[in-house]
Amino acid sequence: MGTWDVGPFDNDTAADFCGSLDETPEAGRPGLVRDALVRVLDAEDPLDQHLAVEAVAAAALVAAQCPGGRPVTSAYGPDLPVPELPADLRDTAVRALDRITAPPSELRELWEETDRYLHWLRSLHLLRRVLTFPAARPVADSWARIDAWMRRHSPASYALLAPPADHAEVEAAQEAMGIRFPADLLESLACHNGITAWDNLVPGRPPMSVAGILGHWRMCVEIAGDDPDLTEASEWGDEPWWHPQWIPWAQSDGDSDVIDMREGPGQGRLGSAPHDDSGHFDDGWPCLATYLTAVADAFEHGSDVDGYVPFLTTEGTVWWDGSGTTDLNGEPLAPAPRSQGHAAAHRGGGEAFRSPGP
Structure with missing residues (x-):
């Protein structure tokens, strides 16, 4: 062959x-x-x-x-x-x-x-x-499911979720960035304006507030400037380091999860923009609504999100890690309880087939 x-x-x-x-x-x-x-x-x-x-x-x-x-x-x-x-x-x-x-x-x-x-x-x-992507459900529905689970099983983590964003602040950020936010991001911000302190509440990087989104976007645009090495795709088709039509909706240590708002069939997809490498979307999500649906499913059913499942720490806060993990810094982790009345959902992406990396 x-x-x-x-x-x-x-x-x-x-x-x-x-x-x-x-x-x-x-x-x-x-x-x-x-x-x-x-x-x-x-x-x-x-x-x-x-x-x-x-x-x-x-x-x-x-x-x-x-x-x-x-x-x-x-x-x-x-x-x-x-x-x-x-x-x-x-x-x-x-x-x-x-x-x-x-x-x-x-x-x-x-x-x-x-x-x-x-x-x-x-x-x-x-x-x-x-x-194995789940069928996207409305963002407000997914956040309601996440909120209900946290209120019951992890009040300490629930307390870190910020209240809804101010509509005028959202409009001002969109005008400053010259980008209209996708409907699922607007709906998410109308539920929670990010989180009030860094924590591992969701798999991946923690979501930012409107102010955080605007601040990180401005920083990346300023750093990239007009440098083609940072703003243009490579001759091999790699993504640029930064594009002004990317919305950084989550961030940790300078690395951000972005929503791609460039025109085309990929508009609205989620990807990553590391601080020291080019952006990439291969292992992203079709949209924020799909990602939040998967997170809500994981809390309710015990399924995974890209090989990570929720646990509870000894302090009762949420922590996401690989299936089978038993401790965090020497302290025991307990598998997050599933919602009553829900059987385990088969959604694939299990530990046996986690990505081997790039």
Whole structure:
């Protein structure tokens, strides 16, 4: 099998599979995608590499139709459009990817023998996380669920959530930045104007107040100035260090989580802008509403957010860490209790398939 890169279509077998899709009448293409995934689930050990490669390509086609999914632009992908795929294929694709990355799998073994193994594994991780994004619920609903959980189980953490932002302050910040905030950020600020002190209340960086958003944005714009090394994408397609159409909504130690408000299909997505590296969106979220939905689900159901789950410290405050963690600085951590009446929700992204890093 000729392979030239880690992408889902970067090999001869995947290209042949996409050619078969193009040759199949439109109504039959969803069935071909499903068959490629199911064959992996039904296969005997060890999993045949060719079956695995076709399933990875099929999973990429499913992910392309999910919120936050990347459109298929590879020259080796299908030339003809794939019709809307059934929603149940998301779970099928997740299970197929899990099968491919677990031994005994010929494809995994072949990649393990190369120096690109971690890059290949990360490419499948990014596919998988898109397939497991929850359906976004209204931001006010997600915050109401988070608030209710914290009031009951962690009053100390709940006390750190700031009251709603002042509408006039929000309008003034948007005017100063020359950016209209997306609806989900406006709705979030109408629930909580960030937090009153740094704490690990949510996975990732803590959300900022309106004043914090404006202050961090101004600082980054001033530092970047007109320097093309900081404001322009690299020749390899990397994001710039900073773009004035990014809204820094969360921040810690100079590193921020940003909302991309540039025109285009990615508008509203979440990404990261480190203080010492270029920005990136590969492991971000489709929108703030999706992220907050996942956080609320984690509190209520015990599911994870990018491999992190909520715990309670001995002081009764929330702390997010990897599943199975037992202590924080020598002090025991207790798994955060789930809301009564809720069964554990299957949302993927578990500890067994955490990203190996860039």
